[in-house]
Amino acid sequence: MTPELITSIAALRARLLPIRRSGQTIGLVPTMGALHLGHRRLIEGARRDNDAVVVTIFVNPTQFDRKDDLERYPRTLTDDMAVCGEQHVDFVFAPDSAEMYPSEQLTWVDVPALTEHLCGPSRPGHFRGVATVVMKLFQIAQADRAYFGEKDAQQLAVIRRMVRDLNMSIEIVAIPTVRESDGLALSSRNQRLTAAERNIAVTLSQALFTAGKAVQNGERSAGTIRTSVLPIFHTHPEVRLEYFSIVDVETLTPVETIATPVLIAGAMYVGTTRLIDNVLAAPPSG
């Protein structure tokens, strides 16, 4: 089945209105394209839970803090349409920037308390751009459910909080991170890695798994865990660690003593490619 490709907001609204009016549910999968197995899992979730599935493909300029990163982001609409066809998507919404931002954007959605740590400091404006475009997509599609990957844990937390704080009637469904057999989290950015960089990239998930096991085994000091894990990143000169943090799962603020479930998250550059990943870990009970 070939999905219907829609590029205008008006056309998408016109196609979705009768579906909603007939009482059928709509699942929304917001993406920036370059679809991989991780996106397929999001679409599978949407397909399983809803009558109609909309995948959005929009490389959102307002969430890129670096112009070169925006320019280098892979754009693969033909391949993405084929993936959506295989996954039985009904509609692909692929607007251009002029359609999404026809005039200067003066209204923004910001969740500053959740973006003070992790990726927030190194990517000024990024989460404001994400929250704003996701809000726009929610307003346009009026879907019942939207699907996001746990790999982007901070993005997921920001979107969940936006929905809660602004009383939006959409269910946010989180889908677990999909990994290569060696543990590397799937990401559209992996395409940019050379073969050598690809082998080094697994360092991040290895460090996260090691830290997660330490938490599960009862190590309560975040400092001790960080000190034992950080040398892993110094073994490769191509790696530049941006952060490796142990934060509260709700507030995303760093914890010193681990007494409740934590999110362990990291970001690093391998060469010029920035990768992020995370794991959840809970201390043993009792």
Ligand code: PAF
């Ligand atoms: O996760 C992404 O691909 C993007 O941040 C999103 C949610 C589609 C917003 O542009």
